[in-house]
Amino acid sequence: MTAPSRPSSPQNAKAGGAPADGADARAGSPLTGLLGRLGTAQEVWIGLVLAVLLVGFSVLEPDSFATSFNLLNLVADAAILLLLAIGMTYVIISAGIDLSVGGLLVFSGVTATKTMEATGGTSTGSLLLGAAVAVLTGLAWGVLNGALVAYGRIPPLIVTLGTLGMSLGGALLITGGVDMRAPGRLNLGLGLDKFAGVPLIVWISVAVTLLLGVVLAQCRFGRHTYAIGSNIKAARNSGVQVNRHLVKVYGLAGLLAGLAGYLSLAKYGITGVSAHSTDNLQAIAAVVIGGTSLFGGAGTATGTVIGVFIPAVLQNGFQILGVKPFWQQVVVGAVLIAAVYLDQWRRKARDN
Template structure:
C-alpha cells in the first residue's frame, strides 16, 4: 500500500483492473530513484574501477550507512503519517550517552574490558532512553495536539542538552572492546559486517510491519486522511503515539550501534543525522504529504548520498559537490512527488 488505490487501478465495464506492470513501474517513485542509484554506481565504477568497485569499498559503504538506515526506518513510518521527527539525531546521541554511562557505572568507571552482561545492560538502557523520548514526542503530538515540527524541534534541543549534561559536554570514550570487536567491525556469513546484518534485520522487520500488517495499513490510512481514518474506526491518537514510540526505540538502538562502531558517542558526527534521515526517506519516494512510501525506497534513498560521498572521495572531488548533488536529487524527488500528486488529484 505505497499509493492510493486509484493510482494503480482503472475502470473497465464497471470493474477495477490494474494497468500493465510496466506502466505501474514507470509511475513509481522507487523505480526512478533506483535508476539514479544504479547510474551513480556505474559512473563511479567506470571512473575508478580498481578503487570503487571493490569488496572493501562496499563493506565500508554498508557499515557507514547501517546506523542511518536504522534511523530512516523509523522516519519512514513518521513521514507516511504526514509527520516529521527532527529529534532523532539528538535522541541517538542521548541514547548512546546513556548506554556509555551505564556501562561505565557497571564497570567501575572503565568499561573497556566489560563483558556481555554489562553490554546487554547498555543496550537496554539505550533503547529505553530512545523510547522515552519517543513517548514524549508522541504524547505532545498525538494527545496534546502540538504540530510535529514544533514538538520535535523542541525535543531535538532538549535531548541534545541533556546528553551534554550527562558527561559535562564531552564524549564517552570508555566502550567495551568486545562490543566493537563483535558488533562494530565483526563479520559473518562470508565477510558481511555484523552491523550490516543488524540493520538488514531491522529493515526487513520494518518492511514487514509497514507492508503486511494492520499497523502498516493504519499508518498509510492516517497519512492519507486522518479524519477519514478516525471515522472508519482507527484510533488515530493511539496509532500516532505508537509510531513515535517506534521511532524513538529505533533511534535508541541506532545510538547503541553507533557506540559499537565508533567506540565513542561522537556527538559532533551526528549533528545532521536528523536531516540525513529525512532526506534519505524523501529521496526514496516517501511523500512529505503523507500516505505514500515504501521501505525499499528508503533503503535506496539512504545509499544515494553514501555512494556520492564515497565516489567523490575516491575520485578526489571536493565534498561540497556532494552536498550540491544530494540537494539536487532531493529537490527532484519532491518535485516528482508533487507532480504525481497533482496527477492523482486531477483524476
C-alpha cells in the same frame, strides 16, 4: 517491501489503503503489473539513478570504488542511517516529521555508555544492559514526542525541534561536552565482527528493515499508518485509534534512534556528541528521495533503502575521486528538491 494492494472502495482508499501511486502501478498492462510487483514507478526511477551512480563510479575508479572492501565499508556506514530512515518513513507516511532522531541517537549512546561504565563494561551482561538502556531511552523520547503531538496537539515540527534541543543538551550536560569512549569489548566485538564476511551491524540493520518493511506493507499497523497520513478524519471514522497509533509511530522512531545510537557506539567506539547534528536531515532526505510523500499517506520501505544509498554512494564516490565533500551536499540538496517537486506534480496529476 512494496505498498499494500489497492483497496476495493473509495472509502477504504482514504481510510486504510496503500498510496495511490503504488496501487496504480499494479493495474493496466502486463508491463505495468510487473513494475508494480517490483516497486512503484518512482522507486524504479530512483533505483536506476542508484545503478547509474554505482556503474559510473566503478568505471571511473575500478581499483578503488568497485572493491569488496570499499563496498562493505559503504554499506556499514549506511546501516546506521538506514535505521533512522526506516523510523522516519513511518513518521512521514503518517503526515508527521521528526527532527529529533539525531539528538536521541546521541543521548541514547551516552546513557548506554554511562550504564556500561557503571556495571563494568566488559561482561556480556553489561553490554546487553547497555543495549537495553539505549533502546528504552530512545523509546521513551519517542513516546514523549508522540504524546505531545497526539494529545498535546502541538505541531510535530515544534515538538521534535524542542526534543532535539533537550536531548542534545542533556547529552552535553552528562558528558561535559566531551566524547565518551565505549567499552573496548563492544567496539572490538559487535563493532568489528562479521558474519559471512558482512559486518554484524549490517545484518542487524537489514533484519530490522526487512521486518518493518513487511509490517508497513502487509500488517494492520502499516495500513493504519497509511490511513492516518492519507486522511486522518476518515481514519478516525473507520475506527483507527489515531492518537494511540501516533504515539506508537513516534515511539518506534525513537526506539530505532536508540538502537542506532548503540550500534554507532559499537562501530565508532565513541559517543560522537557533536557528530550527529545533521542525522535528522539526512534521514528525512533519504526518505523523501526514496519516494515517501511529505504530505503523508504514500511511501515504502524499499524506496527508503534506495534513498539511503544514493547520498551514501555519492559521498563515497566523491571522496575516492577527490571531489570536495561540499559538492555532495549540493547534489543531495538538488535531488531532494527534485524529489519533492516530482511528488507535488504527481499529486496534482492524480487529483486532476
